[in-house]
Amino acid sequence: xxxxxxxxxxxxxxxxxxxxxxxxxxxxxxxxxxxxxxxxxxxxxxxxxxxxxxxxxxxxxxxxxxxxxxxxxxxxxxxxxxxxxxxxxxxxxxxxxxxxxxxxxxxxxxxxxxxxx
Amino acid sequence: xxxxxxxxxxxxxxxxxxxxxxxxxxxxxxxxxxxxxxxxxxxxxxxxxxxxxxxxxxxxxxxxxxxxxxxxxxxxxxxxxxxxxxxxxxxxxxxxxxxxxxxxxxxxxxxxxx
Numbered sequence: 001x002x003x004x005x006x007x008x009x010x011x012x013x014x015x016x017x018x019x020x021x022x023x024x025x026x027x028x029x030x031x032x033x034x035x036x037x038x039x040x041x042x043x044x045x046x047x048x049x050x051x052x053x054x055x056x057x058x059x060x061x062x063x064x065x066x067x068x069x070x071x072x073x074x075x076x077x078x079x080x081x082x083x084x085x086x087x088x089x090x091x092x093x094x095x096x097x098x099x100x101x102x103x104x105x106x107x108x109x110x111x112x113x114x115x116x117x
Numbered sequence: 118x119x120x121x122x123x124x125x126x127x128x129x130x131x132x133x134x135x136x137x138x139x140x141x142x143x144x145x146x147x148x149x150x151x152x153x154x155x156x157x158x159x160x161x162x163x164x165x166x167x168x169x170x171x172x173x174x175x176x177x178x179x180x181x182x183x184x185x186x187x188x189x190x191x192x193x194x195x196x197x198x199x200x201x202x203x204x205x206x207x208x209x210x211x212x213x214x215x216x217x218x219x220x221x222x223x224x225x226x227x228x229x230x231x
Binding site for chain 2 (some may be wrong): 058
């Protein structure tokens with residue numbers, strides 16, 4: 001386990017289809033974060049988990065988006081009825097603990113690039 | 118709503134030049150300011166600053182936080198082509214219910230030409 005792993009790396013889907021992304025955090029990291037990054041912008045916070053509990057969701061996370069972390073290990077992010085505006089890089093990060101240093105040094109995965117056509 | 122603004126958005130320099138990147142923020146209950154470097158994919162952590170006036174240094178990179186002015190700068194001296202990347206500024210803050218999420222700026226795209 002050398003880092004945060006995200007799958008797939010790229011996803012092209014037709015508008016209206018559902019997509020699911022997976023994130024495998026670094027082993028024993030209890031915090032897991034999802035961010036979305038569009039071209040020319042910094043990452044935007046979507047949601048985060050402390051173990052299996054989803055502690056916060058951004059209002060960016062509409063009812064078409066849902067995230068789970070059923071056993072406190074890997075997480076999935078599902079987008080239903082995709083729209084072209086959902087095209088972005090979806091980044092996952094994990095950290096051990098919740099103090100400021102741990103949050104700052106959260107390790108990011110390589111991201112899943114979603115293109116909705 | 119927390120807000121982070123970076124400037125310039127884009128910068129092109131020659132190898133050996135010194136650059137200064139700026140970051141200003143508005144955040145509730147400031148906890149820390151962070152700098153990241155993003156090349157092709159994932160952001161990588163550079164610095165974390167929590168106190169004003171304390172300069173963080175790592176080789177040719179250094180950063181200072183000014184909590185009075187709600188801003189920070191990132192300096193890179195003797196730039197190299199390998200410094201070409203997007204530099205992201207982020208702040209950690211928010212109320213008791215906001216947890217530990219980060220608010221990122223748009224980033225500064227730095228291009229160092231040989």
